[in-house]
Amino acid sequence: EAQEALVELGTRTPAPTSHVRIGGRELAGLSRNRAVELGRRLRDAAGLGAWTRDGDDPWYAARILTPDDASKALDITTRHSTSGLDHAARQLNAILSESHVPEANSLEDWKAAFATMADVRETLEVFRPEVFDIPLKEHIAATATRDWRDNREIEMGWLERWRIRQQTKRLLRPGRPPANLHEELVSASEQREHWFELVGGGGRPEISPRLDEGLALLGSLTADLEWLDDRLQPGPDGQTLTSLPLARLRERLKALAARPDRIAVLPQVTAVLDEMREAGLGPLVDDLARRGTPTEQVTAEVEHVWWASLAQEITVRDPAYGAHDGAGLRRDVAEFAEADRDHQKATVERVRSAVARNVREVLSDNPAHEALVRAEAGKARRHKPLRDLMPQASTTLTAIKPCWAMSPLVVASTLPPGRWFDVVIFDEASQVQPAQAISAISRARQVVVAGDERQLPPTNFFTVVSDDESDSSAGADDALTEGFESVLDVLAAALQTRNLTWHYRSRDERLIAFANESMYDGRLTTFPGTSIDSAVTFEPVDGQAEVQPGVDAIETTDGEVARVVELVLEHARNRPSESLGVIALGIKHADRLEDAITEALRSAPDVAAFFDEAREERFFVKNLERVQGDERDAIILSIGYGKTPHGRVLHRFGPLNNEGGERRLNVAITRARARMTVVSALRAADLDPSRLKARGATMLRDFLAYAESRGVAADDGTLFEAAPATSDPLRSDLARRLRREGLTVHEDYGTASHRIDIAIEDPYHRGRALVAVETDGDRYAALRSTRDRDRLRPEQLARLGWVHERVWTTDLFRDPAREIARL
Known part of the structure; x- marks a missing residue:
């Protein structure tokens, strides 16, 4: 606090310059509030004329108490x-x-x-x-x-x-x-x-x-x-x-007699000056009077002396602060990070050794089990079903293979009843219905449920088959996408909960910022990318269509389909190394997009390799219900909904109008790792908030506003609002000094609550940030562990392309020029 206060005071024009310092005893009796109060009273006394601007006052400090x-x-x-x-x-x-x-x-x-x-x-x-x-x-x-x-x-x-x-x-x-x-x-x-x-x-x-x-x-x-x-x-x-x-x-009597105006103010200010002297601030009063300090600068001078005295006292009394060694601390951090990484690597071998030791012990204790398993392994056919083998050799089977993975839908048909495992873990638990989870839960002693209750709930999408495949009504889509309660919803009320808040997928936090604020209340820890330009772009199209008989919404338009095809081919040609996925909000629009892209590829053999099914992350076109769990470097989000030929918006958005529609949209807008392009015939201004009854539809309007602003801000009254910028005098002073060196500097860089204090652009590649400068201020202290502060966060920023530099505020306060040279 003292460092920040003194730096902030030093940025004022003019800056306070008093060299007076308060001794330990006087300082101990002078609280911060008392110092502020005395500063205001001294300012008022100076305004009344406790001293003159020229510093030549023959009546200064005279004890004239009454008229x-x-x-x-x-x-x-x-x-x-x-x-x-x-x-x-x-x-x-x-x-x-x-x-x-x-x-x-x-x-x-x-x-x-x-x-x-x-x-x-x-x-x-x-x-x-x-x-x-x-x-x-x-x-x-x-x-x-x-x-x-x-x-x-x-x-x-x-x-x-x-x-x-x-x-x-x-x-x-x-x-x-x-x-x-x-x-x-x-x-x-x-x-x-x-x-x-x-x-x-x-x-x-x-x-x-x-x-x-x-x-x-x-x-x-x-x-x-x-x-x-x-x-x-x-x-x-x-x-x-x-x-x-x-x-x-x-001569002196003449000088005194020549200033009758000074005599008149003395009864009004003497008591204040006496109070200042009793508080140990007499030398400061004399210094201000000698320099003729203007009234408006008095409070800053008092604050400066109080904070400087406090900093001096801390330096003397606190050896850790007085003997601060920034370079030594950085060495300690580097040694800790290296030791932590070595420990993590060594843990792999420790786990493998423990598993091998357990296998040897189990085989030694259960030779009959080993013989049975080897016999079954040696067969070419007619193997015993696991349901029959498990009761006979469960200890050996789980020792050889400690981790088993399967769908909850096949647990009952694969494993016999009984507690065969120590722990069962559900991933994507928000999509698992409680009835489907019972079989797995009953076969273990403990359960860990991992999932996001703000993403897709269980649906009938993969289990319901329409009797009439030609049925294209909105009702059929609603039936497919209707949500149910999940095992995550049920167990969250009974089990201990731990939130995993660090978000690693997005290489630019602007890809997740909207969801973070609107769905997660800003609790996610996200990381800014190095690109100054936004990773979120908006592609408006002129999308109009006739309302088809029996349909109450315009779910797809020719203009939007055509533009998505262009963007897909453009990506395949210009960024073939980046994976790509297309997400549509509606099923019909997804089908049209897939057909149109397939047709376009017949006349584009130069990009055939990009769409090879054998690629590790192959191209896809999916609707909302099918995309959870998928992620790609680039995502094209095609809204699909359009206007009537008369320019009217029907405000019907399929599954988004249902309960939990915001969870479906949340899945769609969080699949991109590097960039996202939003293609839409609708703009946020086209949607009337009074007609948007469902939260999912309201969130769609807000997201369109966010995309139109390229991830910077949204319209007033929308869900998204970036975390407020913070004020840090030390950081601002460092930024000013770096700018004076000719560098392009961005303060408080990012959108989430844990921003980069200072981002410095690469002087040879404009538009790309290079150095992430972070101090040991409040954000550093807010991270819960040394591992989070000094290894994980710098490593994640390095993965995103940053060069991470830690600046200790004590170094910055004591010798800013040295830190500037180092940076």
Whole structure:
């Protein structure tokens, strides 16, 4: 999440750039929601003027909390930036001059000078001015206690002390002597030194009679400046107003007074700024103010700092992430895939060994069975029926041949009653009626039913024979295609169910996408093909016919038959290596197509080899009921139904109008491996949804819309809707970088839910995708096993012609240039 968030923030214009990071303790107390909330509040404060765009705000971070404070701050700065400070300076320096003290150049100098002058004046109220003429060390010692002198190792006799005390008394002013002469002398000595330092030499002090006036003026000025200092941030060099030289103080006061607009907003934003500092975001606030960050960029900066701090904390605390090695991970994946393939290959030998071991054990334990089976095998004729042989040598027979395959219709006539097998497996179980399955189920201890309940149900197509072979009514077709309940339907309610969702047949998922969405709710895992052009094409024809007596539908038209014949011959000539099948929705249309193709082949000897019955996957023409289980590289799906000569559509579609008609159509549209061509005299727009009552007929309209769009999208309101595209900032950033390298890139490539993150076209074969780039994002994590993620999916994409490349998002986040170069 941190990586994706930081990449997404980096794509914004302008991108956030703060280098501030939050420490671990502050970060631990700052949740994602809290960070978002503070970001919004700081944005609002910036909008009110918490700082200026030029980053030069003398009032920045000043603690002016109330309108009264704002008014007082404005008064002080205005008064002292105009005449107040200069007037005070003149008055104070004049008093210093009257006292023969050099002029001061700062408030601190004034305070020191006036403090010394005040102390000297107090000394002169006790002593005569002559006290400043002589050193006072002997006087201090003579008036001190014995302990004081002993501590300082001063030896002074009584007579000497008496003499010096007498001298000291002559230094006192007339009047009542001080209570503690010694302390007064110490103070006088200190004042003497301070005075000499102040005036730069010796001499008796002369204190201006306006000292009190100066002290009052200085006190007022100091109080104003200290009040501001308590609320202002120190200057760039850390100096306060009271410590600044007079010239710089004057400049700063002028700068403060020049921005009264900034004072007005401070009561509104100070609380927010305090809250930011309490949350550990003070350095970020200072950084934004210094750079004059615009209001609209504040939230992005806060988010950037929070996510970057989180990523930094994870890097430090999580060794697996901090020491991530993408190349090493790819090596691990390759080694796992190879080991898994080796394991799979070795399993074949393990199974064969187990079967051989079982055969040896069974033959050893049952020599009579072996003799009987060998005797039967040696006969040229008159073999015992399996029904008779099975009870006598079942263990040996099933050991020699562990897997038996037969139709459920012949089980009862082939095998005697009894449980002869461990497991019976039904394939295409949706076409097996329960009564036909009972014999097989009763001859095993367990049953596995494999089938697709969304494909053909059991029908009478292969078991019903019409009494009147010339009967061509729709009723006869309906009788042949009427559906029944299957053993799959019955047992699905009783047995544990596991869905096999990976679809391997289609080499291009657009061949299965419609069925996936409309019949399987998008649950199938499908794989995109490498062709940018769709594997689904639509061939419209002008198909009209008269409604024949006794028939309520137009099931076949000359125009469509002719076009299908052309397409079949064209395929045989241009793609002879690809197998082909033709599927018709109706029986009559299938018969007409087969007759027309047979007739056309009489005059096309150049394609005779393609239609050879001995081909591994020979050409076929079949109707809906006969095609389940078949698949071909290419399929021509001929709809057959047409319009009246007046252009009217009768909206009668044979078996599709019956219950379960959508299952029949689902079979027809899922037989192609590489490409499918839909030939139809009808378009989706020709069919009125209000007249389509059966789901099969509605699905036909939707499928026609899908085919007309070449497998891209369908009309509004149809069943098909491609899985929504996903947003992945890391993937989008990678795609942008690849495009800058001159490559043609498709993001989120495919139609199903598990798409290829980035498909890169072959630069030498335009229209063909070459490289499938997949990250380790949500889709990777959604695959349930390591085998699915790191072997089966890459192998299936490779079978479809892709070069699969895994990009670890951590590598992409830390060093995108290296990943671009590798790709």
